[in-house]
Amino acid sequence: MITIAAPREPAPETRVALVPEVVAALVRPGHRVLVESGAGSAAHYPDDAYAAAGAELVSAVDLSAVDVLVHVTPLPPGALGRLREGAVTLGLAGPAQDRLEPANRRRVTMLAFEHLPRTSRAQAMDVLSSQALTAGYRAVLEAAVRLPRFFPLAMTAAGTVPPAKVVVLGVGVAGLQAIATARRLGAKVAANDIRPDSAEEVRSVGATFIDVGLDAEAGAGPGGYARSLADTAAERQQAALAPHVADADVLITTAAVPGRRAPRLVTASMVAAMRPGSVVVDLAAAGGGNVEGSRPGQDVAVPSSRGGGTVTVVGLASAPSDLPTDASRLFAKNVANVLALLTGDDGELIMPLEDDIVDGMALTHDGRARHGLDSSHDTAGADR
Incomplete structure (x- = not known):
């Protein structure tokens, strides 16, 4: 089973990457879900609702103990450098050039919703469309x-x-x-x-x-x-x-x-x-x-x-941030649908790059930038 964490997003962002309904679905098969205290407050999801759904509320997410970090806004480079080696991030990446080097140094797999293939199978995971x-x-x-x-x-x-x-x-x-x-x-x-x-x-x-x-x-x-x-x-x-x-x-x-x-x-x-x-x-x-x-x-x-x-x-x-309750609900469901692709039959974390959705979303993996992205730490070219 894997440890999934949702941090409190930096202001002025009001959305949150996980909502209690989705937390309950992730906890049910045995996954551990960490939610930073107050992460859902601006979207009107109180801490008590997360606790009732089975999340562990933490004052700050220990990034070194996380398998998958889910987020709305692009992560700062410093956060990527504190993740455990081989961890996965899932969220919006924005312009990612300054994040490639710290991600590759920690062999972090960055999955970006902006790069999700526009296919029928991917529609249930399409954050850009839901937002x-x-x-x-x-x-x-x-x-x-x-x-x-x-x-x-x-x-x-x-x-x-x-x-x-x-x-x-x-x-x-x-x-x-x-x-x-x-x-x-x-x-x-x-x-x-x-x-x-x-x-x-x-x-x-x-x-x-x-x-x-x-x-x-x-x-x-x-x-x-x-x-x-x-x-x-x-x-x-x-x-x-x-x-x-x-x-x-x-x-x-x-x-x-x-x-x-x-x-x-x-x-x-x-x-x-x-x-x-x-x-x-x-x-x-x-x-x-x-x-x-x-x-x-x-x-x-x-x-x-x-x-x-x-x-x-x-x-x-950011119009979706003006409707954070439903925008977060849709975002979290998109997140859960991607997480289903990253979970093996025994509940372990997998990275099936042979899947066109995972392949398209992965900006970095195993110490390399992918899909033609440049990185000062990536001299081997795209891993395809």
Whole structure:
């Protein structure tokens, strides 16, 4: 049996990598689960609930005694250096270059959710998708509370209030959830994505597809995810989207390219052309921003060129962290599904690199960086 630990995440992160429900499922077959005291407090999972589920509450996780360390935010290099030799980390890795050397020195296997293969079998382990679901929902709520008008159509004795017009750019999991949430609130929704199958997806949730006339196949990347457009194509896309953005009351952008800076979809002049009081929510603000001028964790007022007033640009730093209870529940279930792949028939820790999911997620293993990643401690090349 193995020892699994979940630390308290550093502020401002409010999520936790394990929730009591998942702890109970891990303890049942005999695994030992350590949870740092207060780890779930910000997500409204109290210490008592973890204890009742069978976790051992500790004031600080002894990293030298852990087989698998599960986490939400990328681990600091110093923590990797304190893990026992051969331990496993499982969580979000972010830019990992500064973590490779300490991980390899301790022969730690780093499993990164960002590198999970986008396959049907991996869907139950896909943290990026589960957290994007919460982000898309949250983006619409953030827009709704800032918009100085109704989302739904309202017919009253005093007159009719037309529905808000919402435009969503990027139709992955976050975008589809944003469309569905805006529709449930009664808005009129249109959306665009460069992936070839996005038009059908948009229409399936009741929105209008914005066709910008680009070769959709050029935007299809591995696993069906979008990839960056060439500069000329991006400019044509912006020009085609400009009138739709100008006519919107709410603009929500969700486009991201895994491992790269977020594509710039909306220029400052496009924002300024929106009506006074309009709201823009940029879910990609922390990754460089889909919207020029957005700032992670800040509301930016942009003067409107249409008769005074401002447009509010909301840069969400981490939308899932604003819904930590359910975001943590989904994250923890993703973690448990990966842990099932790492547990042998006798409950021992295994590392089945022949499995495409484990192989794809492993950034380091047995003292080497993998998949072409560089490390000053890794002179032998990728272990594949």
